[in-house]
Amino acid sequence: MKKLALALMLPTLSTCALAQNVLPLWPEGVPGARAIGPERHDNGRIANVSEPALTLVGPAVDRPNGTAVIVAPGGGYVRQSADREGTQYATWLSTLGVTTFVLKYRMQEFGHPAPLQDVLRAVRLLRSRAAQFHLDPDRIGVMGSSAGGHLAASAGTLFDHPLGRTGNALDKVSARPDFLMLMYPVITMDGPAVHAGSRKALLGANPTLEAVQLMSVERQVTPRTPPTLLIHTQADASVPVENSILFYQALTKARVPAEMYLFEQGEHGMGMRDGLANASMWPRRAEEWLRSRGLLTPSATSATQAK
Template sequence: MLARLFLMSSLLIYSVSVMAQKKIPLWPDKIPNRVDSDEKEEFTNEDILWITKIQKPEIEVFLPPNRKNSGAAVLIMPGGGYAGLAYDWEGTDVAKYFNSIGVAAFVLKYRVPLSKSVENKEWVPLQDAQRAIRIIRARAAEFKVDKNSIGVMGFSAGGHLASTLGTHYNKRLPFMDDAVEKESARPDFLMLMYPVISMKAGLTHQGSHDNLIGKAADKQLTDMFSNELHVNAQTPPTFLLHATDDGAVKVENSLVFYQALKDNGVPVEMHIFPAGGHGFGLGTGNPSLAQWPSLLAEWINGLKN
């Protein structure tokens, strides 16, 4: 009996350890564009886990069972208006879905420009995003993923960051001279969910605009982060999702990015739902919206053909 109990407890410990996910710091030593401050990360959880004042950027690793592993991987960027991160709703919950279809997922806890601990604030999220995808590529064998099948997904302001990575992956933000930095930061595909795309007046989400580039940003800075202006033939294939009645981020953000991709011959698929508002995550509880994950899964499978 004791032996049986010991075996059961050992199996329980083993299963818990297998299920436990790994968190990997983006920067092993000095964090770039960081200044000392008295800020501490803040976590609040009222239905959604909300993280603000991020101090230690990292990726959380979610790997599918070996028997399901497709070799594809996704770096997920939660939204939050560049003020914080809706970490579970648009991050870890989505990662678990990807695991269910055999895709490895990595949730990015990226620094936000509002923090007192950052300088050169407009470049800090992109710097974290570039480093994250390079880490995944550098450790692809460990994660059992194909380093040429790594996409990025972003929600809302996280969609702006994902589209910034997709259009500015060659932006040189040098910091570390290590093997990771030698990897490409170009995503192999983009998935943009009710994304902020533009910083232009009348089109942008004002909160994301003000937090990232400031209320008084000049035309040069505005154009730099209006990602519809930077699409070219090398921009990765893209999946776009939006709701027509989105009252926070205008659906026109997705439309202008779609048009730019089409004009440059980049494969693109777009789904515009008539209703759903903003921030609907996986669409849980809405029979119409809840179909989008399966549409995305079919699209990802189609990329292999």
């Protein structure tokens, strides 16, 4: 509880401080680059992204434990809730010794497969530069909320898909995350549980059946999908809880280690909000899950790199 309270009390990192820790995803040039006008920032949200990047939030402890989490904020592939579902999560994870990278990814202006390319490039980039950031290259996870959860789940299921490659040398580096943390995620692109807004923003108004099936990520789960934590609520009126259930069922069928918490209270986009009964305690459950998987124990690899 003390760590969670600390995360909630820590001030939001200043724009200046964050700017000093920004890593462009595509320094050689964004694939399919196009002029879409300036990036928009409003009340902690980002829209109209054309230059994907990672923002580093380092551990708030003496030494990192070697675990890294790429955080993909939600927003229906239209915008990104960068503060509530990005920086706030990163600040909490920092108290656990985790090195966090908040992902700013392309959205509706580019459509599929641009977001997939961005998240897989993020995994490849961190794995290739693990020594620089004192990371264990086998402890790189992706966390996402809502549409960001769909992006994280896409990374965990489509990490070898040709659409995630761009011909760069980094394509040779594994893009498979080592674990997933999915907060009220969009999962399916079809059926009664679909979040129509996310589907339209990602796949267009009239997507092909092939695209719908591919990006219904519950259909893409295999035994190679990484261990996954799912958190959702009955009260979510935007992205039905069935999305998490569908993914959990697919993981179980494929014998992938998975843990799921379904809470009664908590509207969509709840983030780390207080006053939601048991749902407000999800960070405690997530910490327990990370600890049980050995992801909060100092890594021998990171300890060697730090010397």
